[in-house]
Amino acid sequence: MSDSSATHLFLRAANGEKTDRPPVWLMRQAGRILPQYRALRQKFPDFKAFVKTPEAAAEATIQPVDELHVDAAIIFSDILVIPEAMGLDYEMIEAKGPRFPKTIENHQDIAQLRSGAEAAASLEYVYQALRITKKELHGRVPLIGFAGAPWTILAYMVEGGGSKTFSKARKMLYAEPSQAHALLQKITDTTIAYLKQQVAAGADLIQLFDSWAGELAPAHYQTFAIPYLKQICDALPEVPKTIFAKGAWFALEELGQTSCQIIGLDWSTSPQFARQKLGDQKVLQGNLDPCTLYGNADTIRQETIKMVQAFQGRHIVNLGHGVYPDTPLDGVRVFVETIRGMRYEV
Amino acid sequence: MSDSSATHLFLRAANGEKTDRPPVWLMRQAGRILPQYRALRQKFPDFKAFVKTPEAAAEATIQPVDELHVDAAIIFSDILVIPEAMGLDYEMIEAKGPRFPKTIENHQDIAQLRSGAEAAASLEYVYQALRITKKELHGRVPLIGFAGAPWTILAYMVEGGGSKTFSKARKMLYAEPSQAHALLQKITDTTIAYLKQQVAAGADLIQLFDSWAGELAPAHYQTFAIPYLKQICDALPEVPKTIFAKGAWFALEELGQTSCQIIGLDWSTSPQFARQKLGDQKVLQGNLDPCTLYGNADTIRQETIKMVQAFQGRHIVNLGHGVYPDTPLDGVRVFVETIRGMRYEV
Numbered sequence: 001m002s003d004s005s006a007t008h009l010f011l012r013a014a015n016g017e018k019t020d021r022p023p024v025w026l027m028r029q030a031g032r033i034l035p036q037y038r039a040l041r042q043k044f045p046d047f048k049a050f051v052k053t054p055e056a057a058a059e060a061t062i063q064p065v066d067e068l069h070v071d072a073a074i075i076f077s078d079i080l081v082i083p084e085a086m087g088l089d090y091e092m093i094e095a096k097g098p099r100f101p102k103t104i105e106n107h108q109d110i111a112q113l114r115s116g117a118e119a120a121a122s123l124e125y126v127y128q129a130l131r132i133t134k135k136e137l138h139g140r141v142p143l144i145g146f147a148g149a150p151w152t153i154l155a156y157m158v159e160g161g162g163s164k165t166f167s168k169a170r171k172m173l174y175a176e177p178s179q180a181h182a183l184l185q186k187i188t189d190t191t192i193a194y195l196k197q198q199v200a201a202g203a204d205l206i207q208l209f210d211s212w213a214g215e216l217a218p219a220h221y222q223t224f225a226i227p228y229l230k231q232i233c234d235a236l237p238e239v240p241k242t243i244f245a246k247g248a249w250f251a252l253e254e255l256g257q258t259s260c261q262i263i264g265l266d267w268s269t270s271p272q273f274a275r276q277k278l279g280d281q282k283v284l285q286g287n288l289d290p291c292t293l294y295g296n297a298d299t300i301r302q303e304t305i306k307m308v309q310a311f312q313g314r315h316i317v318n319l320g321h322g323v324y325p326d327t328p329l330d331g332v333r334v335f336v337e338t339i340r341g342m343r344y345e346v
Numbered sequence: 347m348s349d350s351s352a353t354h355l356f357l358r359a360a361n362g363e364k365t366d367r368p369p370v371w372l373m374r375q376a377g378r379i380l381p382q383y384r385a386l387r388q389k390f391p392d393f394k395a396f397v398k399t400p401e402a403a404a405e406a407t408i409q410p411v412d413e414l415h416v417d418a419a420i421i422f423s424d425i426l427v428i429p430e431a432m433g434l435d436y437e438m439i440e441a442k443g444p445r446f447p448k449t450i451e452n453h454q455d456i457a458q459l460r461s462g463a464e465a466a467a468s469l470e471y472v473y474q475a476l477r478i479t480k481k482e483l484h485g486r487v488p489l490i491g492f493a494g495a496p497w498t499i500l501a502y503m504v505e506g507g508g509s510k511t512f513s514k515a516r517k518m519l520y521a522e523p524s525q526a527h528a529l530l531q532k533i534t535d536t537t538i539a540y541l542k543q544q545v546a547a548g549a550d551l552i553q554l555f556d557s558w559a560g561e562l563a564p565a566h567y568q569t570f571a572i573p574y575l576k577q578i579c580d581a582l583p584e585v586p587k588t589i590f591a592k593g594a595w596f597a598l599e600e601l602g603q604t605s606c607q608i609i610g611l612d613w614s615t616s617p618q619f620a621r622q623k624l625g626d627q628k629v630l631q632g633n634l635d636p637c638t639l640y641g642n643a644d645t646i647r648q649e650t651i652k653m654v655q656a657f658q659g660r661h662i663v664n665l666g667h668g669v670y671p672d673t674p675l676d677g678v679r680v681f682v683e684t685i686r687g688m689r690y691e692v
Contacts, residue, residue, distance in 0.1 A: 164508065167637055167670045174641035185582035214560075214593075217613045217635040247560075249595060250614050267563045268596050289563040291513055320563075324354075324513045 010071045010142050013316050014205055014262055016283050022308060023316045024339040025246075026332065027143075028074040028322030029064040036063045038075040047092040051078055057129035058136060062207055065141055068336050070272035072141050072205075075133060075198075077126055077147030079209055082156050085119040086110065086190055090156075103160040107179055115186040122192035134202030139180040145203030147195055149210035149245065150187040150228040151221075154180065166215045173220055180224060188228045192235040199239050207242040207264070208232060214247015221251045226258070231258040240254035242285055246321065252277035267320030271311045286312060287320035300331055304338045313344065348664075356417045356488050360551055360586040360608060362629050365496015368434050368654060369417035370685040371490075372678065373590075374668030375410040376422040379675055382409045382460045395436040397424055402600045403475035404482060411487055414682050418487050418551075421479060421544075423472055425494030425555055429503050431465040432536055433458065449506040453525055458659065463533040466539035471548040479546030491549030493541055495556035496533040496574040497567075500526065512561045519566055526570060532575045538581040545585050553588040553610070554578060567597045570606070579605040588631055591666065598623035613666030617657045630657060633666035640679035646677055659690065
């Protein structure tokens with residue numbers, strides 16, 4: 001099922017060119033929604049062993065392309081490989097999420113972390129997964145590489161896991177801002193080296209996930225997030241970049257001033273609001289509420305079409321968050337097929 | 347320390363009158379930040395026994411007035427007394443949060459719930475706590491009553507506890523909207539009866555907490571939240587009402603069309619943005635990032651003053667969320683004292 005027009009579709013849309021229809025992919029499309037993924041996952045004792053096996057990661061990456069006919073593949077991996085590469089090991093606890101046995105508490109902890117190219121060198125298994133995927137895709141669709149945004153990675157390293165309030169990580173920004181900046185810079189240096197290697201290994205586009213952006217006060221997002229996002233985007237001129245800063249509706253103007261081409265929107269942010277803040281230059285990605293896919297086929301079709309009409313072009317279709325693991329596969333299919341069957345009115 | 351001018355200050359500000367300085371209180375001020383509270387809490391085997399003992403609830407309510415000199419008291423209770431009154435029992439698990447052994451899954455579950463005055467009659471312990479508090483306050487400061495907003499209560503009743511995504515509760519809105527409306531109406535009827543009794547028992551103002559507002563897509567907030575908030579506000583003409591819909595920046599215009607007098611803001615929403623959406627009629631409450639209080643005294647003072655200046659009047663000072671339990675008491679004191687020492691420039 002080679003489909004070179006679709007390959008081009010995604011990258012043309014990413015570059016802001018006019019297309020017949022918007023391209024479509026889903027955050028977390030390589031994951032538990034697919035029976036093939038669940039079967040593959042069972043071959044590994046834990047999630048991390050899976051992530052660290054390039055052949056398996058490549059297989060998981062390609063599964064949704066075969067099964068759902070999405071217009072892009074995203075490498076199967078985890079944003080927490082960066083703290084690990086810096087020397088902060090984590091465990092992935094089934095049905096609970098990540099946990100760091102040791103967390104970052106002071107300047108000494110930060111000084112001991114590896115960073116930059118030295119840290120990124122330990123992530124060869126990701127680059128190898130990208131190379132295998134690229135080869136096995138045979139150019140059918142472009143390949144997206146990714147990393148966590150520095151603030152989100154700091155939040156995990158300081159909290160030691162997920163959190164309802166992220167008050168420990170946010171406390172560092174108020175009580176020890178110089179520590180926070182030192183840590184953010186080390187994460188940024190590592191992320192840049194990591195993403196350069198991803199591009200060298202075949203990533204056609206890079207997405208930065210700032211999952212906890214919405215927890216920061218607007219002034220803090222300007223101080224502790226935007227400058228590091230800018231550094232990363234500026235360091236990767238060779239590919240289009242997407243920033244998905246969940247909940248950061250208040251920082252759209254500042255995000256619009258970075259050198260990324262694409263801004264991802266969560267489902268609380270209307271495309272009209274985003275356009276008003278961002279202007280016409282950026283391409284927007286998103287933003288159907290993932291829960292829509294629990295509805296019946298008519299509901300999914302209606303809501304999907306309504307969303308595309310609201311964006312009025314310069315749009316890459318996605319959900320407003322990662323697809324939830326218990327989403328019915330049929331719902332996902334209706335979503336993707338609705339987009340694939342659409343044509344923009346001329 | 348009778349201070350009848352302060353009593354008037356809070357209610358005058360709530361009614362939109364000019365005051366010399368903004369009043370100040372903190373969400374969760376009756377709680378673990380106070381050593382007196384922690385001592386009192388130890389007398390009870392569990393949190394629910396504490397909530398259900400009117401004398402103890404009254405004592406916890408008054409502690410921050412004595413200790414911090416805040417301008418209002420808020421009755422010590424929990425938003426989950428409503429599901430319990432409707433027949434859905436919950437447990438409060440230490441350091442984890444609430445858990446409902448049984449959850450709402452279908453129309454039959456909803457049909458079996460008690461509602462309205464019948465359900466609210468079982469909450470006599472709250473009304474008694476309000477009467478005791480009112481008497482013991484001797485008019486020093488006004489007394490705030492509260493309830494959860496219907497969508498937030500539905501979310502707990504369907505999820506069975508907190509959640510990272512509230513996907514189960516939101517799924518009901520897409521997949522079974524008539525179930526959702528039936529449940530929301532029963533919650534609303536119960537909440538109205540409950541709040542009328544709170545006012546009869548002495549509450550001077552009512553606050554509705556919509557803690558999970560920010561999880562809903564904007565169209566769903568209009569359909570599944572706003573109509574029920576309107577019913578509640580309209581049913582309580584005798585007191586000022588506050589709606590604190592955390593994360594619902596996208597619904598400010600609709601919130602502005604309810605009959606509440608005061609809109610609470612979280613720390614991601616600037617007063618300028620809120621004024622632009624709400625106009626000049628509403629009083630705004632909030633919105634310092636609770637993490638600010640982890641900073642040193644100078645930081646707290648500066649950020650507090652900066653916030654008050656940004657609001658430019660018609661403002662009740664609070665944090666943008668409940669005060670975090672591990673906040674240093676000295677930080678809370680600096681916050682309150684900074685406000686008490688301020689005077690608006692004429």
